[in-house]
Amino acid sequence: MKRRLIVLFMAITVVFGVTAQTKSIRVLLANHPYAEVLKPLIAEYEAKTGVKVNVESYDENQLTQKLTTEFATKSSTVDVFMTRPLQEGKLFYRNGWYENLTPYINNAKKTPANYNFADYSKSAVDAVTYAKAVYTIPLVTEWQVLYYRTDLFKQAGLNPPATFDELIAAAKKLHNPEKNIYGIVSRGQRGAAVTQFSTYLYNFGGDFLKDGKAVIDTPEAIEAFKFYGKMLKEYGPPGVTNMSWAQGQALFQAGQVAMWTDASVFLGNLKDPTKSQVADKVGVALMPAGPKGNHPFIVVSWGMAVSKQSKNKDLAYDFLMWATSKDLAIKAMIDKGITMARNSVWTDANILAKFDQQLANTAVKMGPIGTPYDRPLMTAVGEARDAIGDVIVLAIDTGGTGDIATAAKNAAKKVNELLDAAGELGK
Amino acid sequence: MLESSFVDRHVKVLFPLPAVVFVALMMVFPVFYTFTISFTNWNLTSGLPPRFVGFKTYLSILQEPRFWAALVRTFYFTAFAVSVETLLGMIWALILNREFLGKNLVKMSLLLPMVSTPVAIGIAWTLFYEPTIGLANWVLRSTGLNPLKWIADKQLVIPSLVIVDIWQWTPMMALIMLAGLAGLSVEPYESAKVDGANGIQIFWRITLPMVSPVILTAVVLRSIDALKTYDIIYAMTNGGPGFSSETLNIYAYNLSFNYFRLGHASVVLFFLFVVVLILSYLVARLRQKLEE
Numbered sequence: 001m002k003r004r005l006i007v008l009f010m011a012i013t014v015v016f017g018v019t020a021q022t023k024s025i026r027v028l029l030a031n032h033p034y035a036e037v038l039k040p041l042i043a044e045y046e047a048k049t050g051v052k053v054n055v056e057s058y059d060e061n062q063l064t065q066k067l068t069t070e071f072a073t074k075s076s077t078v079d080v081f082m083t084r085p086l087q088e089g090k091l092f093y094r095n096g097w098y099e100n101l102t103p104y105i106n107n108a109k110k111t112p113a114n115y116n117f118a119d120y121s122k123s124a125v126d127a128v129t130y131a132k133a134v135y136t137i138p139l140v141t142e143w144q145v146l147y148y149r150t151d152l153f154k155q156a157g158l159n160p161p162a163t164f165d166e167l168i169a170a171a172k173k174l175h176n177p178e179k180n181i182y183g184i185v186s187r188g189q190r191g192a193a194v195t196q197f198s199t200y201l202y203n204f205g206g207d208f209l210k211d212g213k214a215v216i217d218t219p220e221a222i223e224a225f226k227f228y229g230k231m232l233k234e235y236g237p238p239g240v241t242n243m244s245w246a247q248g249q250a251l252f253q254a255g256q257v258a259m260w261t262d263a264s265v266f267l268g269n270l271k272d273p274t275k276s277q278v279a280d281k282v283g284v285a286l287m288p289a290g291p292k293g294n295h296p297f298i299v300v301s302w303g304m305a306v307s308k309q310s311k312n313k314d315l316a317y318d319f320l321m322w323a324t325s326k327d328l329a330i331k332a333m334i335d336k337g338i339t340m341a342r343n344s345v346w347t348d349a350n351i352l353a354k355f356d357q358q359l360a361n362t363a364v365k366m367g368p369i370g371t372p373y374d375r376p377l378m379t380a381v382g383e384a385r386d387a388i389g390d391v392i393v394l395a396i397d398t399g400g401t402g403d404i405a406t407a408a409k410n411a412a413k414k415v416n417e418l419l420d421a422a423g424e425l426g427k
Numbered sequence: 428m429l430e431s432s433f434v435d436r437h438v439k440v441l442f443p444l445p446a447v448v449f450v451a452l453m454m455v456f457p458v459f460y461t462f463t464i465s466f467t468n469w470n471l472t473s474g475l476p477p478r479f480v481g482f483k484t485y486l487s488i489l490q491e492p493r494f495w496a497a498l499v500r501t502f503y504f505t506a507f508a509v510s511v512e513t514l515l516g517m518i519w520a521l522i523l524n525r526e527f528l529g530k531n532l533v534k535m536s537l538l539l540p541m542v543s544t545p546v547a548i549g550i551a552w553t554l555f556y557e558p559t560i561g562l563a564n565w566v567l568r569s570t571g572l573n574p575l576k577w578i579a580d581k582q583l584v585i586p587s588l589v590i591v592d593i594w595q596w597t598p599m600m601a602l603i604m605l606a607g608l609a610g611l612s613v614e615p616y617e618s619a620k621v622d623g624a625n626g627i628q629i630f631w632r633i634t635l636p637m638v639s640p641v642i643l644t645a646v647v648l649r650s651i652d653a654l655k656t657y658d659i660i661y662a663m664t665n666g667g668p669g670f671s672s673e674t675l676n677i678y679a680y681n682l683s684f685n686y687f688r689l690g691h692a693s694v695v696l697f698f699l700f701v702v703v704l705i706l707s708y709l710v711a712r713l714r715q716k717l718e719e
Contacts, residue, residue, distance in 0.1 A: 065684045072471060072689075091687065094474030180559060190667050191685075238558035239579030241668035256559070380472040383686040386670075393669040397581065422472050 024052035025079040025315050030063050032082065032302060033268060034140055037332045038323055045322055051315055064088050071097040076309045079316035080323070083305050085127050085136055090379040092305075098135035099306040104317050105134060115321055119342045123372050127300040136303035137324045138341035142263040143298035143366050144199045144374070145359070147270060149174075150283040152181070152258045160285035164203065164227065167259075167288045171235035174258035183235030184259040185248045186228070188396050190389035191382065192244035195374040196262055197392055198297050200224050203290025208376035208388070212426040214415035216388055217408040220292070225404045229395025241393045253277060261287065263301065267359055268337040284358045286365050298370030300341055339363065380418040387414040458700065464693040471687035484690045493670060494695065497678040501699075504585055504674060505653040508592040513646055515593065516600025521630075523601065524608045537598040545595075549662025552591045553578070556663075578664050581671035588672060591659055596652070600645050607641030608634070640717055647710040651703050675699045 029035040035057055042053050058066055063082065070076035072095070083092065092098050104110045105117050120138050128136035146167075148160055152174050161167040171183030187193040201207065206221035208214065215221065232240050237251060245262055249269060252260045253276040264284075273279040287296040304324055306316045322328075329340040334354045345351050352360055376384050391407045398404075419425040434441060468484055469477035488494050523534060540548070555562045556577035564574035577587045615633050624632070657676040660666065666673035666681065673681070675695055683692035 061685075068471065068684070068687060072687075091472055095471060188668075189665075190669060238574075238576055242579045242664065379474070380686065383688075386681070386685070390669045393667070397668070418472075421470065422474070 022052045023050070023312070023315060024054060025310075025312050025319055026054045026077050027056070027319065028063060028067065028078055028081040029055060029057045030082045030302065031057050031059050032140070033265065033336045033338050034302065034332055035082070037328065037336055037338070041328070045319070049318065051319070053319065060084065067092075067097070071095065071307070071309065074309065076307060077311075078307045079310040079312050080304060080306055080319050082139070083136055083303055085138075085300050085303050086373060086375055086377065087381055089128065089130075089136065090377070090381070093130045093135055094379060097308055099308045099310065099313060099316075100133045101135060101137065101306065101317075102133040110314070110317055110321075112321060115325065116344075119326065119344050121341075121343055124300050124341045127372065128303055136305040137320060138300045138303050139324060140265070140300070140302040141298060141339050141341045142265050142301040143339075143362070143370060144196060144261060144287050144296045145264045145267075145362055146285045146287055147252060147260040147262070147267070148283045148285060149255075149258050149278060149281050151278075151281045153283065160283060161288045162286075163288050164200075164290045168231060168235075171231065171259060175235040180256050182237040182251070182257045184231060184261070185236055185240060185243065185251055185257045186232060186261045187244050187248060188232055188236070188240035188393065189242055189244045189247075190393055191385040192389070193392045194385040194388050195297070196245075197224070197228055197388075198371070198374045199261070199287050199295070200228050200290065202295040202297070202371050203287070203292060205290075205292035208373075209378070209415075209419075212419060212424060214376070214412035214419070216391070216415065217405070217412040222404050222408055224290075225391055225395040225408060226400035228392065228400075229398065229402075229404070230400035232396045233399035236396070241396050252282075255281075264339055264359060264362070265301070267356060271337075271356075284356070284362065286362045294369055295371045296366065296369070297372075297374035298366050299372060299374050303341075376415065378415075378419055378424055379422040384415045384418055387411040387418075461693045461696055461700075464689055465697045467690045469689040469693075470691075471689070477690065480690075484694050488691055488694045488698075493673065493678060496670065497673050497675050497695075498698075500585065500672070501654060501674040501676075504589060504592075504656065505650055507586070508589045508596070508653050509646060509650050511589070511593050512597045512600045512649060513642065515597045516604055516645065517642070519597065519601035520604035520608055523605050534602075537601060540595045541598055543595075545658035546662045548591065548595060549659050552594075552659075553663050556587060578672075579668055581668055584664060584668065584672045588660060588663065591663070592653065592656065595659075596649060600649060603645040603648075604638065604641060607638045610641075611637050640714055643710060643714050643717065647707060650706060654699065654703055654706075 029038065039055060039057075042055060045051075046053055064084070064087065067076075067078065067081055067083075067088075068091075070078055071092070083089070083098075111117065124138040124141065125134060128134055128138055146160065148170075153160065153170075156170075156173050158170050158173065161170050167184070173183075174181065175183030187196045198208070201216075201221060201224045204220050204224035204227065206215070206218055206224050208216060237243075237257065243251075245266065248257075248260050248262055249266055251257045252270055255278045267282070267284055270276050270282045271279050276282070287294065304320055306313060306320060310316050326342060326344065329342045329345050330348075330351055332338040333340055333345050333351050337356055337359070339359070346360075346363065375381055376388075378384060388411050391404065391411050394402050394407050395404055416425060464477070465484060466479055466481060467477040468480045519537070523530065556579075558564055558574065558576050558579060561577070563577060567574050575583060578584045611634070615637070616629065619629050619633055655676055656674065657680070660672055660674060660677055661680070664672045666677040676699065679692045679695040679699070682688045682695060
């Protein structure tokens, strides 16, 4: 009996001792270049604060699935997580999975004086604001750019295309499948293609939604589908309908495409000599203009948030303040060329001097012309993207000659049904 | 003493208990839970808690063209894959049933596709099928044929996936059938030879009828598995291009983890469960008849 008591006593002291000794938080990151900046520095944060940080990293879609599963079953132990405001923001907000950060930001005891939340632009903050409260800290901004091979352009006597006509002309001229060089690649994989198709859509005068209804079956949108499909069918690599950013990036790195339109975040990988065979031949330019002007997307692609189900919210917020601090933003800009969401990093000449000049130029030009979304802004965005993406696949398969009008009409109907089911139709 | 007699008295219950508990927790409960959810409209994009709606979710799934397309595709994939695997498996089994040099080595190498990780297989085959630099098109070109787009072609994607399935699972069919062949008694063969029957007659009149229950078992096991194929399709095409390789399982996955319509996903999964159940029952009956 006495022995049992001693064992019990020891067990209690061990359990309490451990919890008193190490406070810990669980942080879920995406497999994103910014996470690569963060991870090596976490040991420093742990040493400074005495808080143990348990980090897990997932691919973007797996991250959404992991978070959704944990949150929906109300069994989550996640404290801080990376999140994509445009993809899952509405879903997470509606289900009450984000902690409201506004009270923390306004609390001088919790937000350090040098954090400077006003450093985030209004459009970036708008992307993470629901019902006048902030739920996510903006982290990375991305916009669509045109990557091109400087050597091939020089040989052919070409300048980076400024219009869609010039884009097609350049693609045609450089397309040489015999020598394994394709004119242009852009995403063709169902749902993934939608975001990179968006600039083409806007530049033809089309849009995803208008007044809370799908408008992807308008004549302008159909023109955009046809153009995108014809371009990739005629001057793209075979099998483009299975390609997302990873395949496009691999083709560019292997020197098999002359141009690639995708998000600005990949420049670092294209210029990395350990990953790219054309590292010193990469140019980056503003997206070419279409018949209705130039309106490439510029979005807050990633942010970081605190889970509402977290039991260590103050610790979580403290980590968030560190992980989104200006010091780390500068480091990410300089070391990895990541396009951070803070305004101040874009006005500091010392930082910009160490940043890719061409990309910085596109950033300056993007300011006044950008469209702040690259997909329909709605809760059921995953299914809507697949419906719209199916039209893109048809356009590519048929080179723009298939019955795009009917397919676009069906996709619009589907998107409207989804808006209706979420109570968003007409809003 | 008391304790051991308790065990002795309840051996019949105690020994299978861990397995029963495991099956109940890991298999019966999820099926039952899925069945329950299938009667709700649970949809995370609505922001509302799940509500019991009877058969409404069932009816709305039946109106989705993607559901019917996925259903047809699932059967197309299964029938295509299993029939070829059965035929090739039988041929392999007949070959392996004879004695020849290096037989054990062949048998062992047959096992390799079965023990490989499905995602690794998927990645390797994706590279084979790559239209520009892939092995498959290299073979076609060097034999003077036109290259194909394989899994990037809406019409070819299912046959291309079937080829992977055949590569991976024919060995299992062969091994099951080989076990069947090895278990056959020799007397009928001896008397057939005495009666002057030739090899083809022996195969059709003796081997095939005697081994048919085993073939049937192999077909059922493989069909059930093929209907549920998920990993290879997910790793290679994720249902694409467009929706052209979306089977019921992939559709259910998209519904639950990409669209967050858990009620609808449960209906699809329950439907698949019932299909498998009916198939197993029918074949069990058929097998009984064959054995009679």
